[in-house]
Amino acid sequence: MELLLETVALFSLKLAYETEDSSPILRDDLMMSDYEREVCGLLVRRGDVEAIRNKVNECMVMALNAIGGVETVLGRELQRLVADFGAARTIEQLDAPLIALKDYMKDIQ
Template sequence: METSLETVALFSLKLAYEEEGLSPILRDDMVMGDYQKDVFELLVRRGDVETIQFKLNECLELAMSAVGGIEKPLGRELHKLSMAFSQAESVEQLQQPVVLLTNYLKDIQ
């Protein structure tokens, strides 16, 4: 689960900040500091769904802007997936929406 959370953050930030022809954003880049696997591991262990959602929603908002917002087809689908993620009330309920977000963000890279 922690790796999937980190992956959603990574691909969201890639959409928002990575520019063609420049170095790619990697997991150990400074921009990923608050979104690394060990940070999510601690939050998952604590069952802190609210903080997990807050952190990932920060990244997803950046990704949403990068794809043109909810008015665009990519944005509508991202919004739908992020709403399912935001409605989860337990760590277990986060699992499926995180997998769907991960797959979608990988696909639109």
């Protein structure tokens, strides 16, 4: 799950800040420090579902802003996926919606 969380964060930061004429954002960039695998792993080991949801929500706010908000087709779908993720109450329930978020973020890159 740590890798999934890091990947969702990476895709959202790429969407929000990466431009065609700039260097690509990588996992070891400074802006990834709050979302790196070790940070996510600590939250998973603690079973801190609320903190995990907060981290993902921070990323999704950036991504939603980058794609024009919830008024766009992409934004509405992303908002739906975020709502599914937010409905999870246990670590185990986070997997499927997190995979859906990762796949969608990858597709809209």
